[in-house]
Amino acid sequence: MLNRRDNCLQTLTDAPQAKRDLVETLDIPRSTLDDIVRKLDDAGLVTYQNGKWGLTNLGQYAIEAHANYTEQLESLLQVTPVVEELPSDTTVEYEFLIDADVYMAPTKIPDKTIEVFLDSVESATEIRGFTPIVMAGYAEDFYQAVTAGDDYQLDLVLPEDVFNQVRELYSEQTDEALTNDQITFVHCEVPATYTLWIADNDHAGIIVYTERGIQGILINDTDEALSWAVGQYEHVRDEAEPLVLQSQ
Incomplete structure (x- = not known):
């Protein structure tokens, strides 16, 4: 879920946005965005208030956890050429x-x-x-x-x-x-x-x-x-x- 919808979540990190702004920012069809935000909403990661989509607390925590995971994975990839030589x-x-x-x-x-x-x-x-x-x-x-x-x-x-x-x-x-x-x-x-x-x-x-x-x-x-x-x-x-x- 986070890997496929990360761009949308990242866009909402700073502030909620209206759907038309998200379509323009993400450069995707409106129908595609509708599918994305519906799935994110079902997962409890985004919410719709006052005509704008924004992150829930869970969404904010999830994107931070995803960023940490990505950084840690990059760290592991960097050390692999060294530690792979260990028995x-x-x-x-x-x-x-x-x-x-x-x-x-x-x-x-x-x-x-x-x-x-x-x-x-x-x-x-x-x-x-x-x-x-x-x-x-x-x-x-x-x-x-x-x-x-x-x-x-x-x-x-x-x-x-x-x-x-x-x-x-x-x-x-x-x-x-x-x-x-x-x-x-x-x-x-x-x-x-x-x-x-x-x-x-x-x-x-x-x-x-x-x-x-x-x-x-x-x-x-x-x-x-x-x-x-x-x-x-x-x-x-x-x-x-x-x-x-x-x-x-």
Whole structure:
């Protein structure tokens, strides 16, 4: 009903109109308009008073709901190229996808999108998150971004074997991080296949991977998105144990 009659309802949003004005505005035959307003009237969306057709309260609510639905559908279409790369048993909830900013990885240099993530953590003072993998080529860039200022806190969950592999490559930096009171590394088997981070309770993001690198990054700062992201992080964090410094 709303999809087929949306133009008529939109025309009545500002003020009631006489039928002859609606015919002119919508540029449709009078017989067609008669059919439209009759069906809208039967649905309780419009009413006829003082020679003019106008929206009922239900009609106003309905058109607002339709507009919200359309916007949300557009949001989902924008994030689809990113989230469709996730395994079928891995889901990112609707609350995080709506109104998310989408950063698709360039085809020729997919890892270039990591700059979005690095900018996010560098501008934050508190970063929480988890990751099932580490892109070794950017581990040092990540560490420098997190510790760029004096006031920072990092709490990161990752699998122990992943941390150990990073330590083999960057032993000095990882040993320094483990003794840094402003950085906490904990380990567990991360159940998600994406990286998730929360920056200053201001925004949250996820990184979705493919076999060739990064598929894309989604960032969202709505209350609903943050609530979902915090819930995901805390669920994983509750299963984690501290990483301890061991001799190599």
